[in-house]
Amino acid sequence: MVAAVVSNARVAVVGDNTVDRYLGGPEYVGGNALNVAVQLRLQGVTATYFGAVGADADGREIAGALRRHGVGTTGLVTADGPTAVTEIRVTPAGDRVFVREDFGVTADYRPSDAELALIAGHDWAHIGMLPRAAEAVTRLRALAPGIRISQDCAVSSGYAGLDVAFCSTGEDVAAARRAADGALSAGAALAVVTRGAAGAFASDGRRSWRCAALPVDVVDTTGAGDSFIAGFIAARLARTPVRGALEAGARVAARTCGHLGGFPQ
Template identity: 55%
Template sequence: MTGPTSAPWVAVVGDNTVDRYLADSTVEYSGGNAFNVAVQLARLGVPVRYFGAVADDPDARIIERGLAVNGIPADDLAVLPGETAVTVIRLLPGGDRVFEREDFGVTADYYPDPAALEAIASADWVHLGMLPRASELRAELARRGSGTVSQDCAVAAGLDHLDVAFLSAGEGADAAALAAATAAEGVPLVVVTRGAEGALGFDGESTWVQQAVPTTVVDTTGAGDSFIAGFIARRVGGGGVADALAGGAAHAAETCTHPAGWPHPPETTVPTPNPTTPTTEETR
């Protein structure tokens, strides 16, 4: 268990994928909803562990390298029989992307084993990305008395035992109505992203509105994941909702300026894992 003076740390649970772009067959990127959030948190200096699954295949090496170059140990990757997830992406003019094909592979079968559950429950904040058994995990975390639990509700179902719900309304949607309906289900804080129209936060009483940060759009892949990471980073750092929304908007805008969900280095240099990232022993 981390000591009382240790920095708050985040457990990110869920999907990963190898992103392949139709227009560029020379580069294979590591990504996925949960994976991108974990990487972006690490890049923001937040101690983080990523819990997900890969197969024993060449694509798994791409996921492992993505963790390594961002200082996240691969110790919490489960290896399951099957294939590592792959997403084929086509970029549109202006940077919007279309998922031509999504093969979820072993991520569709992943659920944390007992040792992983123990570690996840000890985190100060747990974020769930795409996870087929998300409701089951939230219930288990509630039973164990875990810290704050958030979820990307665009890719994982259920609202019970949830502290922060991240929703995507898109431009032109009634984000306030969506937030109010979600809060009425018992979620203490609802965050709704609206693309170029910014984001909104609602806690059942107060509403916060955040404008989108102007940016040069190269690729919108991972912008929503980066918003979530920016928001969580500010919150675990002690910031309020308005500050967290601003952090999310700024980080999402930065992500739009480069290909893929995080800025992949051109070389394969792998640094030593982030010393602020809690190890398995430290969280027991």
């Protein structure tokens, strides 16, 4: 499953995790940020995860999954409170319905000064769902002006200081353009908009690129967007042009749609 091996490139992924419980089915480890970290590692990128779990069985399950997949856990902290849990129902078409979300300790997690210093030592920092994400971006820029920073703007707010703002819309082209224009006008250098079955769109304000989604027999769309992000980041670290990076993201997302959960477990 390795798509790209990037020598000496290190990515810090910051934010949420959860245990995905499929109603009437199995249980998997997931979460926006955690899915990105594992998918990066599956593509040969050195990834370290920064986030919080509770001192419970779910937290131990998450820590074990990260280690089994080779993701660094230097930034994994144990906090007072429960680990996040998401209950999911999958429709016959493979679409996910979130029945219940308890964000647990991830709702209050913010990287400490020491953790921010560690994150700043990486080549790229990606932010998933994170309270006060814009503040973390500002502080990282001050610590490491040359670091590349991306963010899943569907789950965290703010665009200023981002090298890549990942957005998500429906299949409408006009909506994708509006999302990209909004991210760029608010300070992002590049906006990447995923559009589900309609593919992906990217713009830097001067140029734009499109990529079609790949055909797939959908089992579950959980984690598809996170997988796209990981594929895009891995490709850009390998100096792939934007259009090629979109295509790389689409390939990883298509694979994820073929199984339950955000990565093979």
